[in-house]
Amino acid sequence: MSVDRQNRMQPLTALGGRVAAAPKLAHLSPDERVARGKAARTATPRSSHGAWQPAADRADPVDLLESQATSRVPELVPIRYGRMMVSPFTFYRGAALIMASDLAATPRSGLNTQLCGDAHLSNFGVFASPERRLVFDINDFDETLPGPWEWDVKRLAASFEIAGRDRGFEPGDRRAIVAAGVAEYRDRMRQFAAMRTLDVWYAHIDVDTVFEELKGSITKKQQARTTANIAKARTRDSMQAFTKLTREVDGQRRLVSDPPLIVRVEELVPAGSGRDNIHDELSGLIRSYRRTLETDRRELVESYRYVDAARKVVGVGSVGTRAWILLLLGRDEQDPLLLQAKEAQESVLERFLGKSKYANSGQRVVAGQRLMQAVSDIFLGWQRVIGLDNLQRDFYIRQLRDWKGSAEVEAMSPRVMTAYAKLCGATLARAHARSGDRVAIASYLGTGDAFDNAIADFSATYADQNELDYQALVDAVASGRVEAQTGL
Structure with a gap:
């Protein structure tokens, strides 16, 4: 797992002894930006986002999933399918590529922003800020890429329609939930359009404040359940993970294997094929990754020594990509730092929007996360390595767990899901406002509910298609076309 030494910043080009000038940026006036949004509304009416039907040549959904399987760990792919088969909602969580393929043919306003790329409701959650406050934000950026802001809104809205069906909500309740989330996105974007740029950049959603507003x-x-969940999130830190995932072996702290979900690195490296050197190489990976951090954070990581590593299965859509737990220790055996090195592959959006400007997919993820999140993990960085299979792979690195919490969809009532949809809509608007033309987007959306209703229509129609795609996977497993491993 040797480090690719080319992962370094390149010097600026110099011409005649002077640094080459960066391209000149266009800075439109507020009135010009408003006009831009209104022109987009004329070219692409807001109501046009409501109609959707599968293309005559629509790709087979199982074929799309199988196309992703070719670059994943073969023995883990059946776990991915097993997790997707639990329900249409869990299928949707793993079907980002399928939806990106469908969105590619939908109307576009022509206004772009940094996209999450997989903005379904379970990819929002709570985590700790560097100031040790609990914040709410988007927390998954594997598919991030610049693109049409509507794609994130549609993916988020459809996830609420599908989750509402999973909960057995009435059609009217589901539509109200979706419309409320989109209306909140629209209202917040209008607020951000009127704010000073630095105020938008500093905006964040503090969990304690939100809870007071929701009471x-x-x-x-x-309220009691929410209070308990917030308290629980604060316990999900490195020490909790350290207690759960490690044990003492021959006087040394080691990660515990739980195949196939957690497998220590020695168990993955055949005897006589570099097993003795693997930990030295992993330690080198960490030293090299530090170059992608701010200087003060490099010093912080240098305070820890590498101890152990294991491969871990994570998520639904990510299952089969390579994800490592890295155990480091600080001043003593009770001073742990658990990092996660997660493989970053090509974004599903790149097939339809073009290649990322970042050659390293890990850097693409980190850049997108830093741009969209109000606050990011202080250990967030990236690296390129030669993997155990001798192939070059990109990774991004972050803390494994730091006050992490997520919504309990299975316990939500329509009223609670409506409040959660509004929270997610507000969060997505803030993320988009940081990188997109918030004034133009707000102008496009307007003050009426035309866009809200269109997205509610789209979400209901797309949820129908998602159920058909889910059944296609179930049928593919039943016929033996693909293998699924359930219960993991």
Whole structure:
């Protein structure tokens, strides 16, 4: 797992002894930006986003999933399918490529921003800021890429329609939930359009503040459950993961194997094929990754020594990509730092929007995350390595767990899901406002509910298609076309 030494910043080009000038940026006036949004509304009416039907030559959904399997760990792919088969909602979580293929043919306003690329409701959650406050934000950027802002909105909205069906909600309740989330996105974008640029950049969603605002719209029982979940999130840190995932072996702290979900690195390297050197190489990976951090954070990582590593299965859509737990220790055996090195492959959006400007997919993820999140993990960085299979692979590195919490969709009532949809809509608007033309987008959306209703229509239609695609996977497993491993 030797480090690719080419992963370094290149010097600026010099011409005649002077640094080459960067391309001149266009800075439109607010009135010009408003006009841009209105012109986009004329070219692509807001109501046009409501109609959707599968293309006559629509790709087979299972074929698309199988196309992703070719670059993944073969023995883990059946786990991915098994997790997707639990319900149409879990299928949707793993079907980002399928939806990107469908969105490619939908109307576009022509206004781009940095996209999450997989903005379904389960990819939002709570985590700790560097100041040790609990914040709410998008927390998955594997597919991030610049593109049409509508794609993130449609993926998020459809996830609420599908989750509502999973919960057995009535059609009217589902539509109200989706419309409320989109309306919140629209209202917040209008607010951001009127704000100073630095105020937009500093904006964040503090969990304690949000909870105080939500108290009036949820029951006492729901308040108690939310309070318990917030408290639980604060316990999900490195020490909790350290206790759960490690044990003492011959006087040394080691990660515990739980195949196939967690497998220590020695168990993956055949005897006589570099097993003795693997930990030295992993230690070298960490030293090299430090170059992608700010200087103060490099010093922080240097305070820890590498101890152990294991491969871990994570998520639904990510299953089969390579994800490593890296155990480091600081001042003593009770001072752990657990990092996750997660493989970054080509974004599913790149097939339809063009290649990323970043040659390293790990850097693409990190750059997108830093741009869209209000605050990011202080250990967030990237690296390129030669893997155990002797192929070059890109990774991004972050803390494994730092006050992590996610919504319990299975326990939501329509009222709670409506509040959560509004929270996600507000969060997505803030993320888009940081990189896109927030004034033009707000102008395009307007103050009426035309766009809200169109997206509610789209979400219901797309949820129908998602159910058909889900059944296609179920049928493919039943016929033996693909293998699924359930219960993992």
